[in-house]
Amino acid sequence: xxxxxxxxxxxxxxxxxxxxxxxxxxxxxxxxxxxxxxxxxxxxxxxxxxxxxxxxxxxxxxxxxxxxxxxxxxxxxxxxxxxxxxxxxxxxxxxxxxxxxxxxxxxxxxxxxxxxxxxxxxxxxxxxxxxxxxxxxxxxxxxxxxxxxxxxxxxxxxxxxxxxxxxxxxxxxxxxxxxxx
Amino acid sequence: xxxxxxxxxxxxxxxxxxxxxxxxxxxxxxxxxxxxxxxxxxxxxxxxxxxxxxxxxxxxxxxxxxxxxxxxxxxxxxxxxxxxxxxxxxxxxxxxxxxxxxxxxxxxxxxxxxxxxxxxxxxxxxxxxxxxxxxxxxxxxxxxxxxxxxxxxxxxxxxxxxxxxxxxxxxxxxxxxxxxxxxxxxxxxxxxxxxxxxxxxxxxxxxxxxxxxxxxxxxxxxxxxxxxxxxxxxxxxxxxxxxxxxxxxxxxxxxxxxxxxxxxxxxxxxxxxxxxxxxxxxxxxxxxxxxxxxxxxxxxxxxxxxxxxxxxxxxxxxxxxxxxxxxxxxxxxxxxxxxxxxxxxxxxxxxxxxxxxxxxxxx
Numbered sequence: 079x080x081x082x083x084x085x086x087x088x089x090x091x092x093x094x095x096x097x098x099x100x101x102x103x104x105x106x107x108x109x110x111x112x113x114x115x116x117x118x119x120x121x122x123x124x125x126x127x128x129x130x131x132x133x134x135x136x137x138x139x140x141x142x143x144x145x146x147x148x149x150x151x152x153x154x155x156x157x158x159x160x161x162x163x164x165x166x167x168x169x170x171x172x173x174x175x176x177x178x179x180x181x182x183x184x185x186x187x188x189x190x191x192x193x194x195x196x197x198x199x200x201x202x203x204x205x206x207x208x209x210x211x212x213x214x215x216x217x218x219x220x221x222x223x224x225x226x227x228x229x230x231x232x233x234x235x236x237x238x239x240x241x242x243x244x245x246x247x248x249x250x251x252x253x254x255x256x257x258x259x
Numbered sequence: 260x261x262x263x264x265x266x267x268x269x270x271x272x273x274x275x276x277x278x279x280x281x282x283x284x285x286x287x288x289x290x291x292x293x294x295x296x297x298x299x300x301x302x303x304x305x306x307x308x309x310x311x312x313x314x315x316x317x318x319x320x321x322x323x324x325x326x327x328x329x330x331x332x333x334x335x336x337x338x339x340x341x342x343x344x345x346x347x348x349x350x351x352x353x354x355x356x357x358x359x360x361x362x363x364x365x366x367x368x369x370x371x372x373x374x375x376x377x378x379x380x381x382x383x384x385x386x387x388x389x390x391x392x393x394x395x396x397x398x399x400x401x402x403x404x405x406x407x408x409x410x411x412x413x414x415x416x417x418x419x420x421x422x423x424x425x426x427x428x429x430x431x432x433x434x435x436x437x438x439x440x441x442x443x444x445x446x447x448x449x450x451x452x453x454x455x456x457x458x459x460x461x462x463x464x465x466x467x468x469x470x471x472x473x474x475x476x477x478x479x480x481x482x483x484x485x486x487x488x489x490x491x492x493x494x495x496x497x498x499x500x501x502x503x504x505x506x507x508x509x510x511x512x513x514x515x516x517x518x519x520x521x522x523x524x525x526x527x528x529x530x531x532x533x534x535x536x537x538x539x540x541x542x543x544x545x546x547x548x549x550x551x552x553x554x555x556x557x558x559x560x561x562x563x564x565x566x567x568x569x570x571x572x573x574x575x576x577x578x579x580x581x582x583x584x585x586x587x588x589x590x591x592x593x594x595x596x597x598x599x600x601x602x603x604x605x606x607x608x609x610x611x612x613x614x615x616x617x618x619x620x621x622x
Binding site: 152169174175206237 | 302357358359360361362363365366367369370373374375378386387389390393395396397539571572574575577578581582584585587588589590591592
């Protein structure tokens, strides 16, 4: 999955107030995305707002965040030019006429890059990510569709109908080859 | 301007285009109509061809031939509906699809569950309809194939000029092979160069037309336009050149061949040219250079969308701000036009009318 932080205007990034830890009698400000802790000179008023937190643990930030999709599209890659690709987008959030736009290939994760070919289907999501500590940021995610598992029963049905159509339409062999033999 | 049907001895070529899509409706004289490809003005609307025929009070039963030049979705939207209601029409498509494994491929894409469709949905409907109605095999179009001939009340001949045998063997067979290798995880889109498109030569009375489809020119003598220009016998050419050209592949550089204009089209006065733009990509055809190339060869060039514009949807402010911050511009191509050319069947004096967003091809 491609995950990119949008370069949002400052007003869009909701920065929560720093949280404070009391550790061995010293006060530190902490940031959920950083291991750096800085001694802090606190006013009496600020100290009154300090919450006591449990001892710091190593956390997996990936599971500490929640994503709230704001807008989702299903896209189909229609053209590739240099390091960009163009796509036709179907709005999954608020259906309407299809739209077009372009993406840079570097917006696609390395994991999905090989899937970005003409005709490929992908999902584009703009979401609000909220950390365990309430920090919010906006993210743009591109996820390419992978092959569905083959369904044997369906394939048998398809084959049966296809042969029936080919018989009815008189397609007895590869006519394109036969016609010019 | 009111839409009225042509008189029985008038030949008409009506080109429709929404910016991404194309359809040609032809009156071949004597109330005989042809439809080549299909597009829609709006996604939920009727095919442009059927809407037009209804507006001028022509019943779909008067359509005698429906041609799918190729399977690109900008040329087939609504084609299955046209095929279904034009019950007296022959249906022709590329001989490259005349393969035992093609129906299986088309049917398998039904499981794709892609909201924009699999890309071959129209073909799937057509195959099923033909089986259900017992209509039998389509007319397989290829080089030098007479798809339709009728002399009552005047001569009307339709010849396929492409794909060439080599294009079928190499290009389209490769395309189909590649497509057959696709899983339903992908939408079926064309793979260039488009040398498999059906180009048509139409003779109606004394009027000759060349419809270029999306046929491109890959270079070798046995493929693309070179194969048409160098192929023998050119039974379709007879003793006259065409006075109207539906420019191939939206006027793109890779569909050009100078000899089209000297060997197949009238030079004095120069043939009338009409095209649909293709409004996708960073520099979509016809480009300024492409338009200049056409203007250098004719003083009568017309387009279905004279001034391409786009519109955009508004979303909740939070999403709008994020799209702006990310530098994303989403757009919906606007515009739909109809270029109508009419001439008496016994002379060549084209009169051109524009409807909707159509107009002269800009410089």
